[in-house]
Amino acid sequence: MYVADSRANSPTLDDARAGGTPSASAEGVVRPSAGRRRAAIAPTVLALGTVSLVTDVSSEMVTAVLPLYLVAGLGLSPLGFGLLDGIYNGFSALVRLAGGHLADRGGGRHKWVAGFGYGVSALCKPLLLMAHSLTPIGLILAADRTGKGLRTAPRDALISLSSTPETRGRAFGVHRAMDTAGALFGPLVAFLILRATVDGYDAVFTVSFCVAVFGVLVLVLFVPGGRREGAARKGAARDGAARDSAAQDGARPTLRAAVGLLRRRDLRRITVCALLLGLATVSDSFVYLLLQRRLGVPDRWFALLPIGTAAAFLLLAMPLGRLADRVGRWAVFLAGHGALLVAYALLLTSWHGTALPYVVLTLHGGFYAATDGVLMAAASEGVPEALRSSGLAVVQTGQALARFACSLMFGAAWTVWGDRAALAGAALALAVCAAFSLTLRPSTAPEGSVTA
DSSP states (O other), X not given: OEEOOGGGSOHHHHHHHHXXXXXXXXXXXXXXXXXXXXXXXXXXHHHHHHHHHHHHHHHHHHHHHHHHIIIIIXXXXXXXXXXHHHHHHHTTHHHHHHHHHHHHXXXXXXXXXXXXXXXXXXXXXXXXXGOOSHHHHHHHHHHHHHHHHHHXXXXXXXXXXXXXXXXXXXXXXXXXXXXHHHHHHHHHHHHHHHHHXXXXXXXXXXXXXXXXXXXXXXXXXXXXXXXXXHHHHHHHHHTTSOHHHHHHTTSOOOHHHXXXXXXXXXXXXXXXXXXXXXXXXXXHHHHHXXXXXXXXXXGGGGGGHHHHHHHHHHHHHHHHHHHHHHHXXXXXXXXXXXXXXXXXXXXXSSOOOTTHHHHHHHHHHHHHHHHHXXXXXXXXXXXXXXXXXXXXXXXXXXXXXXXXXXXXXXXXXXXXXXXXXXXXXXXXXXXXXXXXXXXXXXXXXXOOOOOO
């Protein structure tokens, strides 16, 4: 792997400079000429990965202690926690389309829309110090997730636009690996703060705010703006090397055009599958609470459970992203949900061995490594550059809304029937939705183009 300038990532631009022409595969995917190195990771991807790393240290510090803070500290019921967890994981769906549209509508202002979202989330961290009941905590979490909703699609669009189709899965894998490095350190920092301070939760929220502000500064200072990269791509189109892409980019970035992207069969199928599978994806917090109950993990060690998921995600994100480029993104995406189904099954068994948490958390992290960036890489194919942020936001919105609904339903089922019955229902639903998604396999969009 080597680092190349984002303007050199496009094979059409490089071939135009060299006086040659790019070759095309049978699937219509542009391939670089023979002899060129293909494994380029743009500086934009690395800079955004750094921002995500720092920001995830901040957000995962809060996420690691939030379930215990709400259930054990404030005494919320599983249903009440399910409501707040649904807000935390799904409220961003309400603004993702807006974030994607604003980035596209601004003529490539992806960086600044993403920066505003990061800033909103950072400002919410200290507000948790003043919230001690369901309503104010819910409002603060909603505002925090609004910031996440605004930034996610523009950020992923920048990654997609600065990568070639052949390396897109790898680029998302690199970003997600750096992002997950932050998720690995965040719970560890929270654990150390809880051990070292008297008012542990307040200290966690305060340090989280400081780290989040630093992440915003990294974005402002080191992430290139979208206009320069867009100019490079349009320059390549003017050279005649990317006429089809240029024609697609003529689409006007309107909300109607964004929703109209669902008329594309492959994107529509990806969105439907993401929604259905999201309905059966139990949130991370519930998985950790289930593990704690099964194993009797002391409260002081609870914040370390997310580290297992993050470590597996970190180690597997890049290899699985590269595998998705080679063997097909849809196969890797569904295999990730298979790993999650196995994790559910293990939590339902009577096995209480010492290896149980390691196996479950490894499968849990593998699920994210095989689905998170891979889904965005798959959805990027066939979406015009002028609507790239909006197109990704459409898929993310469906998935986030589904996970919001899943948190509510799982919390209610846990309250009424107990945790095992709730998890058994989620496992059955995941198996059915995965089988249905297998039949809806998109024909071209999710497939990689790199040969071994």
